[in-house]
Structure formats: structure tokens, C-alpha cells
Amino acid sequence: MLLMPLAGTCLPRRPLLTSVAMQPAAIPADEPARLQALRDLMVLDTPPEERFDRVVRFAAEQLDMPMALVSLVDGERQWFKSRIGLAQAETSRDIAFCSHAILQEETFVVEDALLDPRFADNPLVTDGPRVRFYAGAPLSAPGGERVGTLCVLDRQPRQLGAVEKAVLEALRTLVEEALAGQDPAADAGAAA
Amino acid sequence: MKPVARPPAVLLVEPQFVMRRTMVAVARELGIVEFHEATSVARALPLLASRSFRGLVLDMEEGEVSLALLARLRAGDFASRADMPVVALTYAAAPALAGQLDGMQPLRLLNKPFKVGELLESVSSMDLR
Numbered sequence: 001m002l003l004m005p006l007a008g009t010c011l012p013r014r015p016l017l018t019s020v021a022m023q024p025a026a027i028p029a030d031e032p033a034r035l036q037a038l039r040d041l042m043v044l045d046t047p048p049e050e051r052f053d054r055v056v057r058f059a060a061e062q063l064d065m066p067m068a069l070v071s072l073v074d075g076e077r078q079w080f081k082s083r084i085g086l087a088q089a090e091t092s093r094d095i096a097f098c099s100h101a102i103l104q105e106e107t108f109v110v111e112d113a114l115l116d117p118r119f120a121d122n123p124l125v126t127d128g129p130r131v132r133f134y135a136g137a138p139l140s141a142p143g144g145e146r147v148g149t150l151c152v153l154d155r156q157p158r159q160l161g162a163v164e165k166a167v168l169e170a171l172r173t174l175v176e177e178a179l180a181g182q183d184p185a186a187d188a189g190a191a192a
Numbered sequence: 193m194k195p196v197a198r199p200p201a202v203l204l205v206e207p208q209f210v211m212r213r214t215m216v217a218v219a220r221e222l223g224i225v226e227f228h229e230a231t232s233v234a235r236a237l238p239l240l241a242s243r244s245f246r247g248l249v250l251d252m253e254e255g256e257v258s259l260a261l262l263a264r265l266r267a268g269d270f271a272s273r274a275d276m277p278v279v280a281l282t283y284a285a286a287p288a289l290a291g292q293l294d295g296m297q298p299l300r301l302l303n304k305p306f307k308v309g310e311l312l313e314s315v316s317s318m319d320l321r
Contacts, residue, residue, distance in 0.1 A: 058214070173217065
């Protein structure tokens with residue numbers, strides 16, 4: 001058995017006893033550069049901003065999801081720059097679905113967490129938000145380092161259709177632009 | 193080498209930034225149409241004057257201004273064919289507008305809020321000659 005401390009504000013702060021089945025994500029090969037790129041964005045622990053929130057709202061509405069997040073994977077935690085449907089502002093990195101998602105370029109999908117040995121006894125699945133479905137599109141810093149995700153979550157198992165996946169990935173681009181300090185909406189008048 | 197056919201060019205007039213950018217990206221990713229963007233009727237007019245499109249998606253938020261654009265399209269004022277298919281993005285709370293659109297066929301109405309997939313289905317079903 002493994003002792004698993006949690007840092008999430010609404011998750012139990014006592015150590016959790018978990019079975020050996022839960023598999024924390026591997027650390028990315030470029031971790032030092034990735035963390036530096038994340039800090040260079042100067043977004044961690046900043047207040048909510050409409051340019052992120054409107055994208056997260058739209059993702060939740062378009063994909064009919066009760067939860068949607070811009071999650072940034074820091075050294076020991078994932079911190080949410082924007083969130084819908086989730087009370088806590090951060091969780092331990094050990095239990096973060098997004099820690100798995102940043103290991104690949106493609107959108108990371110877990111159709112039913114209870115059937116996936118990596119997540120079946122994850123406290124985010126068995127307790128708290130009771131996540132069953134997860135889809136996360138990795139967010140890249142301007143240098144290409146994957147620093148987090150735009151993700152949607154459901155309490156029901158489900159699948160992600162081709163249009164839904166394309167919508168999530170289109171919105172991911174908007175979040176990346178916002179992370180890079182661009183405000184494309186401010187330039188919308190020039191879009192025509 | 194056989195040239196790759198480009199998807200039909202459709203003009204999208206939509207003021208909401210996140211919705212517009214998502215429509216454009218998803219349509220491109222799925223190879224459905226090539227949207228050209230305009231944020232307002234005023235910005236759409238020079239585009240319609242300068243080149244031909246195979247279809248039009250028009251947010252009706254500008255009311256009479258949007259209707260005037262449609263009337264000019266049907267009168268043959270632009271580079272596109274006068275019977276170019278149109279998807280009009282309307283609001284369920286605006287039944288009077290729907291009545292005014294009756295004479296602007298071929299035209300489909302799509303009430304906001306809608307899913308991007310619903311819009312793409314409407315666009316895919318247009319006669320994009």
C-alpha cells in the first residue's frame with residue numbers, strides 16, 4: 001500500500017491509503033525545461049481572467065460537460081487557472097489526470113476511469129468530484145514544452161466524438177494564445 | 193500528381209470570437225468547408241464584393257443590417273451567385289426576424305445557442321455548387 005498526501009483545498013488533507021493499482025504519471029523527460037517554461041509564463045497563482053474563463057465555459061457548454069479546466073502542471077501540484085464545476089483550486093500532481101495528458105502530444109482520453117487501472121482507485125475517482133470521464137488537450141508553451149491541459153471531465157463514462165475532439169483542440173489553441181500573452185479577442189476587429 | 197481538391201469557400205459572419213474561431217478550426221480540421229471570417233456585416237461587405245463564395249453563414253444579431261445584406265445578395269449585388277445557400281444564426285426570442293427571412297431562400301435557420309456540430313451539419317447539407 002502507498003501513502004498518498006493530497007494538497008487539494010477541498011480534498012481530504014489526511015494521507016490517503018490507496019491500493020498499489022493507481023499509477024502516478026511518469027515525469028516528462030524535459031521536466032526542468034518544462035517547469036522553467038511554465039514559470040516564464042508568469043500565470044501560476046494569478047487571479048481568474050476572462051480570456052481563459054470564456055474558453056472554459058464554452059468547452060463545458062459545447063461538450064455538455066459538468067467540469068472543465070485550464071490545468072497547469074507544476075512540480076508538485078496541478079493548479080487551475082480557470083475552472084468550472086470543481087471547487088478546489090489545485091490538487092496534488094500525483095493524482096492528476098493532466099500529469100498523464102502532458103506526456104503525449106495528442107489529446108488524452110479516459111472513457112471510464114473505473115475501468116482503467118491507472119485511475120480506478122484515484123481519489124478524484126473514488127471521492128471528491130468522482131470523475132469517470134476525462135479528455136485533456138495538452139497546452140504547449142511558446143517553446144513547445146507541454147505545461148498543462150485544457151480538459152473536460154464528467155461523472156459519467158462516455159466517449160469523445162470526432163467533432164467534440166476537434167472542438168476541444170480548437171479551444172486548446174485559444175488557451176495557448178492566451179498563455180503566450182496574446183489576446184486574440186482584442187484583435188477580433190481585424191479578423192475580417 | 194493529382195491536385196488535392198480544396199473544400200468549398202464559405203463566408204462566416206459571426207461576432208463572437210470564441211464561437212467563430214472554433215467553427216473555423218473545426219471545419220478546417222474535418223475538411224468540411226474553408227471558412228473565411230468576418231466579425232460584422234460591415235467587414236463582410238468588401239469580401240462579398242471582391243470574391244465569390246459557395247455559401248454564407250450569417251449571424252443575424254445586427255438585425256436590419258443583416259437583412260439588408262441578404263436582400264443585396266438575393267438581388268445579385270455581389271460576386272457570388274444570387275441563390276447562394278445561407279445559414280442564418282438567429283435567436284429563438286426573435287420570431288419576427290424569422291418571418292422576414294422567409295423570402296430569402298435558400299436559407300436555413302439555426303437558433304443560438306447551438307453546438308458547433310449542429311452548425312457543421314447545416315453547412316454540410318447546403319448545396320455548395
